[in-house]
Amino acid sequence: MLHSESAHSFQVDLRGLVDLLSHHLYSSPRVYLRELLQNAADAITARRAADPGAPATITVRTGESLTVTDTGAGLTEADVHRFLATIGRSSKRYAEGGLDGAGLESARGEFIGQFGIGLLACFVVADEITVISRPAADPGAPTVEWRGHADGRYTIRTLPADAMPEPGTTVRLTPRADNAEWTSPERVTGLARHFGGLLKPEVTVVDPRGTVTRINDTPPWERSHGSPLARREALTAYCRTTFGFTPLDTIELDLPAAGLRGVAYVLPTAVSPAQRAGHRVHLKGMLLTDKAPELVPDWAFFVRCVVDTTSLRPTASREALYEDGTLSAVRDALGRRVRDWLTGLAASDPALLHRFIDTHHLAVKALARHDDELLRVVLPWLPFETTDGDVTLEEFARNHPTVLVTRSVEEFRQVAPIASAAGLGVVNGGYTYDRDLVHRLPEIRPGSTVTDLDPATVTAHLDAVDPSAELRAAAFLALARETVGAHECDVVLRDFQPVTAPALLLDNREARHERIRSSLAFGSDGLWADILGSLRDGTPRAQLVLNHLNPLVRQALTITERGLATTTAEALYGQALLLSRRPLRASESALLNRAFIGLLTHAMHPAGPAGPGTQPRKDA
Numbered sequence: 001m002l003h004s005e006s007a008h009s010f011q012v013d014l015r016g017l018v019d020l021l022s023h024h025l026y027s028s029p030r031v032y033l034r035e036l037l038q039n040a041a042d043a044i045t046a047r048r049a050a051d052p053g054a055p056a057t058i059t060v061r062t063g064e065s066l067t068v069t070d071t072g073a074g075l076t077e078a079d080v081h082r083f084l085a086t087i088g089r090s091s092k093r094y095a096e097g098g099l100d101g102a103g104l105e106s107a108r109g110e111f112i113g114q115f116g117i118g119l120l121a122c123f124v125v126a127d128e129i130t131v132i133s134r135p136a137a138d139p140g141a142p143t144v145e146w147r148g149h150a151d152g153r154y155t156i157r158t159l160p161a162d163a164m165p166e167p168g169t170t171v172r173l174t175p176r177a178d179n180a181e182w183t184s185p186e187r188v189t190g191l192a193r194h195f196g197g198l199l200k201p202e203v204t205v206v207d208p209r210g211t212v213t214r215i216n217d218t219p220p221w222e223r224s225h226g227s228p229l230a231r232r233e234a235l236t237a238y239c240r241t242t243f244g245f246t247p248l249d250t251i252e253l254d255l256p257a258a259g260l261r262g263v264a265y266v267l268p269t270a271v272s273p274a275q276r277a278g279h280r281v282h283l284k285g286m287l288l289t290d291k292a293p294e295l296v297p298d299w300a301f302f303v304r305c306v307v308d309t310t311s312l313r314p315t316a317s318r319e320a321l322y323e324d325g326t327l328s329a330v331r332d333a334l335g336r337r338v339r340d341w342l343t344g345l346a347a348s349d350p351a352l353l354h355r356f357i358d359t360h361h362l363a364v365k366a367l368a369r370h371d372d373e374l375l376r377v378v379l380p381w382l383p384f385e386t387t388d389g390d391v392t393l394e395e396f397a398r399n400h401p402t403v404l405v406t407r408s409v410e411e412f413r414q415v416a417p418i419a420s421a422a423g424l425g426v427v428n429g430g431y432t433y434d435r436d437l438v439h440r441l442p443e444i445r446p447g448s449t450v451t452d453l454d455p456a457t458v459t460a461h462l463d464a465v466d467p468s469a470e471l472r473a474a475a476f477l478a479l480a481r482e483t484v485g486a487h488e489c490d491v492v493l494r495d496f497q498p499v500t501a502p503a504l505l506l507d508n509r510e511a512r513h514e515r516i517r518s519s520l521a522f523g524s525d526g527l528w529a530d531i532l533g534s535l536r537d538g539t540p541r542a543q544l545v546l547n548h549l550n551p552l553v554r555q556a557l558t559i560t561e562r563g564l565a566t567t568t569a570e571a572l573y574g575q576a577l578l579l580s581r582r583p584l585r586a587s588e589s590a591l592l593n594r595a596f597i598g599l600l601t602h603a604m605h606p607a608g609p610a611g612p613g614t615q616p617r618k619d620a
């Protein structure tokens with residue numbers, strides 16, 4: 001059976017739509033002014049495309065109601081029906097046929113608006129919008145008044161010619177009481193500066209007393225200056241007023257292919273690499289966002305940019321950049337520009353490079369790991385913590401043909417004094433990026449060698465003890481090996497500086513893992529124990545190096561009483577553990593306690609009730 005069919009159109013609930021925009025698309029009601037300024041600027045662009053000498057001014061008047069008047073192309077009655085009364089329709093798109101006529105075609109790329117929803121932003125702060133317009137292209141056409149309500153109703157009427165003496169458009173809105181704060185003179189001046197500070201037409205705000213404030217100016221990178229120094233000063237001053245800091249340096253950005261110009265300011269203080277700067281992006285003069293971290297690569301977090309571009313696309317909210325191929329090409333190009341600046345500094349201004357590195361060495365280290373060219377330029381300048389103090393690798397490598405690098409900060413702290421006394425050059429590789437970077441030194445400085453510091457390297461550089469002294473110490477050493485061996489650690493005796501260090505625990509990550517594995521194997525059985533056991537073979541053990549020059553050790557070596565010797569060996573091991581500054585495991589803390597109590601017991605009962613050669617009593 002056939003059913004009759006009838007055609008209908010969707011109805012749009014304007015209130016619902018405005019609610020959607022204000023709560024979900026726009027971040028704040030303040031965008032109403034941005035949309036008004038943008039429409040005014042576009043109307044001027046359209047008019048000047050046909051008549052380049054036409055005036056270009058935008059006047060914002062504050063008071064009971066707010067008006068924005070432009071000297072733009074204006075609208076005919078037909079335009080008003082076509083563009084103002086239809087949501088989503090824009091004269092700025094080719095398909096709408098809004099721009100016919102000579103010269104206008106080329107202007108299309110110059111427009112800021114494109115979506116045909118901007119005017120709705122005004123309903124976020126007002127219930128009624130009035131647009132009064134007189135078209136520039138047709139001097140005889142009447143002035144048209146359009147009144148739109150937030151509920152979707154609108155009226156149109158024509159006004160006498162003198163209602164608007166010059167071509168252009170005035171948009172008036174009376175804010176709802178709860179939104180009056182957005183249209184106060186101070187707020188409007190601030191918002192106009194924020195959004196329209198780089199617009200090309202002259203923008204002014206007039207307060208209810210008639211005071212006129214000029215809002216915008218040509219950005220310093222577009223102006224010509226008397227000298228490079230004057231230019232630099234103007235760019236720096238712009239940074240101070242825009243971002244509130246004095247930059248370490250300014251990097252001019254100019255990508256003609258992307259219609260982008262601006263400046264990257266080098267931050268004067270260190271920032272965390274995780275903190276991505278908010279860059280200010282203007283689209284054809286209008287501020288799109290002041291929080292665009294995606295404008296430059298992540299590694300360039302030491303710059304803050306302000307740019308004006310014609311090619312990047314906004315999202316419909318106009319508050320973020322649309323992530324597309326153009327944005328990614330722009331990001332790469334800006335990254336290259338920042339890197340070129342950095343590599344160029346080494347040749348042009350080493351003092352500034354030093355200041356930059358002092359402030360941002362972490363950032364540069366992060367960057368250099370993935371960028372060979374940059375690495376070549378900056379590695380010799382980067383500071384590292386070494387056994388010669390905080391020096392550059394270049395300086396360090398000059399004195400140490402073999403550069404040893406530790407895997408952790410603790411390893412460095414413990415080994416550095418001993419290694420440097422033994423004439424070894426050690427770099428602390430424990431900080432983020434450092435070990436990776438130090439290992440790349442030979443690529444840049446052929447002839448230098450870099451190796452990870454391992455216990456064997458250090459012990460090999462410590463002096464062997466006189467054989468007769470070693471013999472005298474044999475009994476104590478045997479006991480100590482037995483005691484400390486239970487902790488997967490060897491004991492050796494060496495002469496080394498400084499004399500004040502009684503013992504050195506050479507331990508590295510592998511040895512530590514080995515101990516954890518063996519304790520797991522101990523607590524398991526069967527296949528699992530076999531697997532863990534097989535992993536053990538050949539893994540380096542920790543090494544307790546006793547300093548034969550140290551008075552405490554010398555005295556310990558003379559102990560013959562078994563119980564006291566065992567406790568002393570444990571105490572020396574415990575002390576070396578503490579000096580290694582790594583977290584102690586439960587069994588190691590227990591060992592320290594036991595050694596301390598044991599020594600105390602011996603001190604209190606030299607020939608104690610438990611008798612010589614026995615372990616301390618449990619109740620001690």
Ligand SMILES: Nc1ncnc2c1ncn2[C@@H]1O[C@H](COP(=O)(O)OP(=O)(O)OP(=O)(O)O)[C@@H](O)[C@H]1O
Pocket residue numbers: 035038039040043070072073074075083084089090091092098112113114115116117118119120169
């Ligand atoms: N001041 C003005 N002078 C002349 N025409 C205007 C003015 N304001 C708005 N219009 C007309 O109204 C249309 C709709 O404006 P609206 O702000 O809603 O969208 P848009 O500017 O085209 O795009 P967007 O949503 O990206 O801002 C514009 O395309 C334009 O034709």
